Amino acid sequence: MAEALRIGVAGLGTVGASVVRVIAEKQAELARQCGREIVVTAVSARDTSRDRGIDLFRTAWFADPAELAANAEIDVFVELIGGDDGPARASVKAGLEAGRHVVTANKALLAKHGVALAEIAERKGVLLNYEAAVAGGIPVIKTMREALAGNTVNRVFGILNGTCNYILTRMEAEGISFDEVLKDAQRLGYAEADPTFDIEGQDTAHKLSILTSLAFGTRIAADDIYLEGISNITQADIRAAAELGYRIKLLGVAQRTESGIEQRVHPTMVPTASVIAQVHGVTNAVAIETDILGELLLSGPGAGGNATASAVVGDIADIAKSRPGFQHGPVFGRPAKELKPYKQAKMRSHEGGYFIRLTVHDRVGVFAAVAKRMADSQISLESIVQHASDLGDAALKTVILVTHETTEAAVRKAVDGITKDGHLADKPQVIRIERAD
Amino acid sequence: MAEALRIGVAGLGTVGASVVRVIAEKQAELARQCGREIVVTAVSARDTSRDRGIDLFRTAWFADPAELAANAEIDVFVELIGGDDGPARASVKAGLEAGRHVVTANKALLAKHGVALAEIAERKGVLLNYEAAVAGGIPVIKTMREALAGNTVNRVFGILNGTCNYILTRMEAEGISFDEVLKDAQRLGYAEADPTFDIEGQDTAHKLSILTSLAFGTRIAADDIYLEGISNITQADIRAAAELGYRIKLLGVAQRTESGIEQRVHPTMVPTASVIAQVHGVTNAVAIETDILGELLLSGPGAGGNATASAVVGDIADIAKSRPGFQHGPVFGRPAKELKPYKQAKMRSHEGGYFIRLTVHDRVGVFAAVAKRMADSQISLESIVQHASDLGDAALKTVILVTHETTEAAVRKAVDGITKDGHLADKPQVIRIERAD
Numbered sequence: 001m002a003e004a005l006r007i008g009v010a011g012l013g014t015v016g017a018s019v020v021r022v023i024a025e026k027q028a029e030l031a032r033q034c035g036r037e038i039v040v041t042a043v044s045a046r047d048t049s050r051d052r053g054i055d056l057f058r059t060a061w062f063a064d065p066a067e068l069a070a071n072a073e074i075d076v077f078v079e080l081i082g083g084d085d086g087p088a089r090a091s092v093k094a095g096l097e098a099g100r101h102v103v104t105a106n107k108a109l110l111a112k113h114g115v116a117l118a119e120i121a122e123r124k125g126v127l128l129n130y131e132a133a134v135a136g137g138i139p140v141i142k143t144m145r146e147a148l149a150g151n152t153v154n155r156v157f158g159i160l161n162g163t164c165n166y167i168l169t170r171m172e173a174e175g176i177s178f179d180e181v182l183k184d185a186q187r188l189g190y191a192e193a194d195p196t197f198d199i200e201g202q203d204t205a206h207k208l209s210i211l212t213s214l215a216f217g218t219r220i221a222a223d224d225i226y227l228e229g230i231s232n233i234t235q236a237d238i239r240a241a242a243e244l245g246y247r248i249k250l251l252g253v254a255q256r257t258e259s260g261i262e263q264r265v266h267p268t269m270v271p272t273a274s275v276i277a278q279v280h281g282v283t284n285a286v287a288i289e290t291d292i293l294g295e296l297l298l299s300g301p302g303a304g305g306n307a308t309a310s311a312v313v314g315d316i317a318d319i320a321k322s323r324p325g326f327q328h329g330p331v332f333g334r335p336a337k338e339l340k341p342y343k344q345a346k347m348r349s350h351e352g353g354y355f356i357r358l359t360v361h362d363r364v365g366v367f368a369a370v371a372k373r374m375a376d377s378q379i380s381l382e383s384i385v386q387h388a389s390d391l392g393d394a395a396l397k398t399v400i401l402v403t404h405e406t407t408e409a410a411v412r413k414a415v416d417g418i419t420k421d422g423h424l425a426d427k428p429q430v431i432r433i434e435r436a437d
Numbered sequence: 438m439a440e441a442l443r444i445g446v447a448g449l450g451t452v453g454a455s456v457v458r459v460i461a462e463k464q465a466e467l468a469r470q471c472g473r474e475i476v477v478t479a480v481s482a483r484d485t486s487r488d489r490g491i492d493l494f495r496t497a498w499f500a501d502p503a504e505l506a507a508n509a510e511i512d513v514f515v516e517l518i519g520g521d522d523g524p525a526r527a528s529v530k531a532g533l534e535a536g537r538h539v540v541t542a543n544k545a546l547l548a549k550h551g552v553a554l555a556e557i558a559e560r561k562g563v564l565l566n567y568e569a570a571v572a573g574g575i576p577v578i579k580t581m582r583e584a585l586a587g588n589t590v591n592r593v594f595g596i597l598n599g600t601c602n603y604i605l606t607r608m609e610a611e612g613i614s615f616d617e618v619l620k621d622a623q624r625l626g627y628a629e630a631d632p633t634f635d636i637e638g639q640d641t642a643h644k645l646s647i648l649t650s651l652a653f654g655t656r657i658a659a660d661d662i663y664l665e666g667i668s669n670i671t672q673a674d675i676r677a678a679a680e681l682g683y684r685i686k687l688l689g690v691a692q693r694t695e696s697g698i699e700q701r702v703h704p705t706m707v708p709t710a711s712v713i714a715q716v717h718g719v720t721n722a723v724a725i726e727t728d729i730l731g732e733l734l735l736s737g738p739g740a741g742g743n744a745t746a747s748a749v750v751g752d753i754a755d756i757a758k759s760r761p762g763f764q765h766g767p768v769f770g771r772p773a774k775e776l777k778p779y780k781q782a783k784m785r786s787h788e789g790g791y792f793i794r795l796t797v798h799d800r801v802g803v804f805a806a807v808a809k810r811m812a813d814s815q816i817s818l819e820s821i822v823q824h825a826s827d828l829g830d831a832a833l834k835t836v837i838l839v840t841h842e843t844t845e846a847a848v849r850k851a852v853d854g855i856t857k858d859g860h861l862a863d864k865p866q867v868i869r870i871e872r873a874d
Contacts, residue, residue, distance in 0.1 A: 022729055026587050032654075032771050033586050131584070137730040139576075139584035147568070147576035149470050149754030150463050151747055217469075275715045275736060292459055293574040293747035296737035299712060301730060310588055310730035317586030321766040329758040334469050 004037035005320045010065035010091055011080030012045035017052040018309035034320035044068045069095030076101045076319055084108035096120040103315040105132035105308055111206040111222040118331035128331045129315035134207040135284040137307035138300040144214040145333050151290035153215035155255035160207040162282030162303045163191045163198040164230050164250040169280045172238050200229035201265040208252035212263050217334045221342035228266035236390040240400050241269050247277040260345035267431055269355050274436040348409040353433035356401040359389055359426035366423045377414040380404045396425050441474035442757045447502035447528055448517035449482035454489040455746035471757035481505045506532030513538045513756055521545035533557040540752040542569035542745055548643040548659040555768035565768045566752035571644040572597055572721040574744035575737040581651040582770050588727035590652035592692035597644040599719030599740045600628045600635040601667050601687040606717045609675050637666035638702040645689035653698050654771045658779035665703035673827040677837050678706050684714040697782035704868055706792050711873040785846040790870035793838040796826055796863035803860045814851040817841045833862050
């Protein structure tokens with residue numbers, strides 16, 4: 001048997017502790033699968049005294065993760081510190097420059113510095129694996145980077161944030177408001193004390209930007225992503241969606257269009273009978289549409305110590321199975337130097353169906369005015385429903401429009417016009433509809 | 438750039454032609470991803486004159502696939518001949534013995550000779566890749582063999598045969614009989630002229646046997662699989678399932694139990710709200726449950742020239758990314774010599790919920806007799822529904838029982854008893870219920 005693969009782990013939070021424990025517990029089985037032992041020989045964490053329920057007795061401790069990363073006594077540096085700069089970036093860079101393979105779960109780091117880090121890894125001939133950075137334990141990186149070679153991706157979309165999906169699932173199941181569910185989610189540990197990063201879609205955007213690069217061979221451009229969170233989704237939206245045969249999910253979507261690549265994160269109506277609509281709670285899912293294969297869907301646990309550790313250990317095992325002299329494929333599917341600049345499609349040119357919910361004053365001519373604005377924008381309607389307003393005011397009505405395929409620009413123009421007409425008693429709600437099998 | 442990877446393809450049916458075409462069409466992109474070109478340099482097929490819509494002008498032709506496989510002018514032998522013996526087996530064996538990497542889509546061959554072939558591959562230090570052999574274009578082999586390292590699998594189950602799922606989907610959607618749908622499926626090319634191999638579950642069993650080995654590190658034992666096909670599923674079953682909140686799917690299931698490993702293929706009721714219940718038509722799906730990750734589900738196209746070619750090209754690309762001296766992980770996850778003998782769990786000890794549909798003579802005491810037989814077998818019932826028989830005979834009634842968790846042995850004993858009591862007017866129908874999220 002080959003010599004043991006020596007692992008240095010920086011960051012011993014929930015995920016780090018899980019990684020150390022899984023490697024220890026599955027030592028014999030991993031050796032059987034990889035043809036060599038995998039051993040955590042060194043760690044770095046701020047708190048050296050906390051009991052993490054793992055045996056670190058014979059493990060070397062490093063105060064500085066960058067020093068651990070560059071240490072010649074390890075073969076693989078595992079970065080689980082988090083953050084898009086600071087010690088995470090410094091240590092990953094130091095590790096790669098020193099010729100260590102690196103495994104990271106850090107989506108923020110990759111979204112910001114992924115291409116630069118990939119260039120170092122490819123220059124040094126080492127692996128930079130990051131399965132855990134997107135959709136937790138779901139092997140979407142491996143699938144896109146390896147299994148789909150030969151396929152041209154047309155669209156990739158998914159439920160990439162467990163907190164948002166948990167909130168939307170409970171809002172639908174229990175009929176309670178966003179604020180109520182959020183508070184409960186915070187109490188139960190499914191949402192952070194400051195939930196902005198999750199509920200406003202930034203976390204989804206980071207993950208989507210990585211998938212976009214893998215899908216389309218472009219440089220990572222997380223800042224160019226159109227972003228809408230779920231905090232303004234109401235029970236009225238969820239009920240109207242259900243009546244129309246849809247369910248609301250926060251999706252990240254990247255697709256090839258004539259005017260460039262669309263990257264967008266927003267609440268989305270998906271058909272209730274689609275597979276992705278059945279993805280409940282903290283579960284994540286990714287759908288990939290390609291020219292050769294067609295549509296592939298992967299769903300599973302998107303977060304949590306063990307699910308993330310599963311992906312990290314899978315990445316380490318891939319390195320353990322490789323041997324000196326081996327060159328794996330490039331970090332983002334294509335050589336980092338050849339990744340093309342990201343050409344952003346304007347959100348205004350997005351084409352699709354739209355759900356529009358209006359709260360209007362119950363007056364003669366309102367309906368005609370709304371219809372005229374839609375017609376003026378060349379928007380053809382699939383359905384129109386009018387009923388009593390949810391706001392409990394008899395002088396108000398709710399009008400729900402579902403459009404056929406149209407453009408974002410046309411919808412914005414029509415809704416702006418309706419707003420100017422002065423018939424609205426509340427902010428108009430616009431939710432995009434996404435085709436899904 | 439490294440030297441081109443030279444591919445020899447044996448078998449130029451739908452899949453073989455797709456593989457040759459995809460490699461040619463995606464040549465530049467594959468080279469970018471793999472760091473070297475992939476070129477089909479030689480082929481073998483019985484008919485040398487047929488127009489397959491692909492350019493084979495500069496390609497060497499071999500009459501004997503085994504001769505092609507062993508030829509020193511190729512690096513990878515791709516076997517797409519089919520069949521569990523004969524030229525497929527001879528050529529794969531010849532290729533491995535000659536030190537060629539081998540890619541195959543042949544589930545029957547692997548189900549019968551997979552372990553012996555893996556031993557040769559591992560002894561020779563070459564790769565034997567077979568992603569296309571199970572669930573077509575879904576990367577389930579890569580997921581189980583690579584991504585889930587560190588996980589212990591507890592259960593793997595799936596919809597592994599597109600023909601069966603297509604028939605069941607149409608039976609439910611259109612309310613027509615098995616025979617009618619089968620005839621139409623044959624006309625449309627979704628079912629073979631002799632459909633036995635698909636509809637009686639053998640095809641599913643072959644694929645399941647491969648997944649079982651990957652999941653549990655056991656030798657492949659396709660012949661030990663409990664088998665029931667879908668030909669006796671009726672509209673009465675499908676309607677009753679829908680009323681109870683279930684959908685009927687032909688599943689292959691392998692799970693770890695106290696008495697060994699259960700491998701079974703049978704029509705199964707899955708909850709309508711589960712993800713796997715939304716897998717319609719020819720689509721396949723595989724669910725994998727592990728100790729670390731939890732439940733992962735993959736769904737996508739399970740058959741067809743392009744979907745299968747996608748998996749074959751992915752396998753070839755993995756080889757192209759490797760370099761001389763590289764040793765990949767073992768063929769079935771663990772070294773072939775260390776695969777344990779398969780210890781079969783007796784089907785009689787299977788535990789689960791059961792759906793039992795009885796057609797009884799409408800007489801005093803029948804219901805009591807049925808209830809007594811269930812009680813005598815210690816079976817507790819979740820629900821009992823009695824209604825007019827579907828057979829249109831007023832003297833008959835349909836009784837539908839859904840049991841709580843019980844054993845196969847108990848159910849068989851109870852149903853045998855009910856049959857002996859003489860109240861049944863038709864063959865009793867028993868369908869297992871499978872837990873699914």
